[in-house]
């Protein structure tokens with residue numbers, strides 16, 4: 331049996347479309363799961379080699395179910411990311427007219443991308459969240475809801491027709507997906523990488539978040555995502571999910587992570603992996619004083635001072 335990749339299903343999700351852009355899927359069995367949680371649990375249980383799930387969209391930010399799964403439970407690691415531009419189709423059973431639609435369904439992350447369209451065209455329709463956009467389409471086929479927002483490509487799979495296509499409140503809306511596996515050595519640096527971590531503060535004090543961010547800033551590291559998630563320990567208790575530009579084998583990133591490890595209650599390393607929106611090696615120069623060579627020369631100088639050889 332080939333190694334399998336679990337993904338947020340059922341068949342016909344944007345997640346599946348994004349996953350199929352990875353060349354290695356040609357030699358993997360792709361297995362749909364009903365939720366992000368169940369796909370990730372399949373990896374934790376060793377049933378699947380990796381899971382592919384949505385993690386962020388450019389309209390509303392982090393997909394909280396995915397972030398919360400990565401923050402808690404048995405540690406997992408991100409190995410790849412894929413960006414997909416998204417527009418929605420309104421899928422209905424054949425013959426349904428706009429005036430027939432009383433209920434609409436989609437994944438919660440779809441709502442902010444179709445809200446204005448709904449207000450303009452179906453202001454009285456009741457929104458029902460589904461486990462995924464394709465699941466909403468499946469539920470329309472079953473007669474549970476009148477319409478689903480999903481990819482146009484899902485229509486044929488569920489015997490539906492697209493009453494409207496190209497629905498998107500925000501131009502160029504993109505969703506980011508990640509391939510997640512059990513912890514292992516991260517892929518080698520490509521010269522355009524990203525590192526993901528979760529940080530828990532040691533204590534609450536003025537400037538606590540600034541102190542955490544300062545570990546990146548002082549080493550010239552750009553941040554690409556900062557999302558706070560409640561720890562569950564009461565109002566005001568948050569951990570921080572951070573994506574930072576660079577690879578853990580870059581000296582500045584390794585030093586920043588060491589700094590964070592010293593000042594945080596806990597740091598969860600979620601991986602270093604190639605950036606999807608930029609070609610390998612194209613990340614551009616690092617700010618002055620933050621290259622590997624400069625870190626190595628500085629460490630060497632301190633060693634010489636310690637030795638009395640400066």
Ligand SMILES: O=C(O)C(=O)Cc1ccccc1
Pocket residue numbers: 338342343344345346384387416437439440461462463464505
């Ligand atoms: O992959 C899907 O179809 C999903 O349901 C997740 C999702 C939700 C909103 C935008 C892109 C992907």
